[in-house]
Amino acid sequence: MxxxxxxxxxxxxxEDVGLLLEQSGLPRMAGRILGLLLIxxxxxxxxxxxxxTLHASKxxxxxxxxxxxxxxxxxxxxxxxxxxxxxxxxxxAWSQIIMFEVSEVATGRQxxxxxxxxxxxxxxxxxxxxxxxxDLYVFLEREYPLLIGRWEKEREKNAGKKKx
Amino acid sequence: MxxxxxxxxxxxxxEDVGLLLEQSGLPRMAGRILGLLLIxxxxxxxxxxxxxTLHASKxxxxxxxxxxxxxxxxxxxxxxxxxxxxxxxxxxAWSQIIMFEVSEVATGRQxxxxxxxxxxxxxxxxxxxxxxxxDLYVFLEREYPLLIGRWEKEREKNAGKKKx
DNA sequence: TAGTAAGTTCAGTCAATACTGAACTTTTCT
DNA sequence: AGAAAAGTTCAGTATTGACTGAACTTACTA
Numbered sequence: 275m276x277x278x279x280x281x282x283x284x285x286x287x288x289e290d291v292g293l294l295l296e297q298s299g300l301p302r303m304a305g306r307i308l309g310l311l312l313i314x315x316x317x318x319x320x321x322x323x324x325x326x327t328l329h330a331s332k333x334x335x336x337x338x339x340x341x342x343x344x345x346x347x348x349x350x351x352x353x354x355x356x357x358x359x360x361x362x363x364x365x366x367a368w369s370q371i372i373m374f375e376v377s378e379v380a381t382g383r384q385x386x387x388x389x390x391x392x393x394x395x396x397x398x399x400x401x402x403x404x405x406x407x408x409d410l411y412v413f414l415e416r417e418y419p420l421l422i423g424r425w426e427k428e429r430e431k432n433a434g435k436k437k438x
Numbered sequence: 439m440x441x442x443x444x445x446x447x448x449x450x451x452x453e454d455v456g457l458l459l460e461q462s463g464l465p466r467m468a469g470r471i472l473g474l475l476l477i478x479x480x481x482x483x484x485x486x487x488x489x490x491t492l493h494a495s496k497x498x499x500x501x502x503x504x505x506x507x508x509x510x511x512x513x514x515x516x517x518x519x520x521x522x523x524x525x526x527x528x529x530x531a532w533s534q535i536i537m538f539e540v541s542e543v544a545t546g547r548q549x550x551x552x553x554x555x556x557x558x559x560x561x562x563x564x565x566x567x568x569x570x571x572x573d574l575y576v577f578l579e580r581e582y583p584l585l586i587g588r589w590e591k592e593r594e595k596n597a598g599k600k601k602x
Numbered sequence: 603t604a605g606t607a608a609g610t611t612c613a614g615t616c617a618a619t620a621c622t623g624a625a626c627t628t629t630t631c632t
Numbered sequence: 633a634g635a636a637a638a639g640t641t642c643a644g645t646a647t648t649g650a651c652t653g654a655a656c657t658t659a660c661t662a
Contacts, residue, residue, distance in 0.1 A: 301651090303650075303651075315564060322608065333610075334651050368574045388451055388454075389451055392448055392451060410536065428577075465621090495621065497624095497642085499639090500641080523639095
């Protein structure tokens with residue numbers, strides 16, 4: 275049956291989004307929820323729909339949706355006729371995910387500075403190890419947000435013209 | 439005593455490098471080794487020195503140094519007079535760490551493409567969710583390496599003039 | 603307004619995996 | 633060459649944190 279084949283692919287996709295975002299520190303189930311919300315139709319799902327589709331407990335759905343909302347990756351929406359809440363991917367979620375990397379870079383820069391203080395009495399060529407790291411963090415802390423800004427601007431510009 | 443104070447700071451620095459790199463998927467102990475190799479004097483350390491300083495078993499030092507070498511973050515060096523091997527931070531280690539992020543971006547792009555195939559029959563506004571993610575990954579896959587390249591070039595240029 | 607469905611919270615379980623320690627191999631020193 | 637020191641491998645332990653399930657709260661419906 276055609277439909278089962280399709281669902282098999284979707285299951286795989288959802289699982290792989292879970293794995294990918296696990297690399298970025300999200301719990302597996304949070305990534306699965308995002309994966310499902312990326313491809314579902316309609317694009318909004320209730321907690322119980324999520325629980326059933328993902329074969330997960332209501333408990334973990336509740337915990338993980340709260341986390342995703344705090345992180346700004348999904349949002350609650352009200353659906354006319356139904357009173358209970360639905361979730362959907364928040365527009366801009368993906369730049370948000372990338373922005374978390376930026377704050378990690380900032381942490382790295384601060385840490386490198388603490389390190390530099392510790393080696394300040396060593397000969398300059400020994401300080402080089404840490405200077406390299408520090409230098410890169412400083413560079414990225416400045417340039418990374420600019421890069422994302424450039425993307426957002428380009429994207430906005432293209433929003434006007436309907437593609438294809 | 440002045441020296442104990444210093445060692446306290448160093449311990450903390452090492453531990454925090456461990457925590458930072460854990461975010462990027464390295465085992466804690468691997469990050470600690472890098473942390474120590476960033477600030478130690480001399481800049482090269484033998485496995486047994488590492489084990490003693492970090493209060494770790496010889497076993498985990500052996501496993502983790504092998505991992506770090508495979509990842510291109512540290513290297514073996516021969517020290518005159520001593521036959522056994524020493525380790526030190528490999529120059530360029532930090533751009534290497536960043537490069538691992540790039541390959542994660544590539545994974546994300548591929549995954550987004552699989553997702554797009556799954557929603558190709560949905561109305562265009564529903565495809566938007568995935569297009570945003572895909573678009574960003576494509577952008578970063580192109581621009582991120584260019585950014586690192588720019589940094590490396592700038593750094594090379596500055597290598598000539600001794601600073602301060 | 604009572605009854606049911608949906609959602610939240612949290613204590614306890616389970617699974618993944620980093621790390622230890624012991625047996626073994628390789629290197630170094632006398 | 634023999635003894636000791638250093639390094640590797642791997643089976644087993646310990647720790648961490650995600651997930652479940654049950655008790656509870658809130659929202660909906662007849």
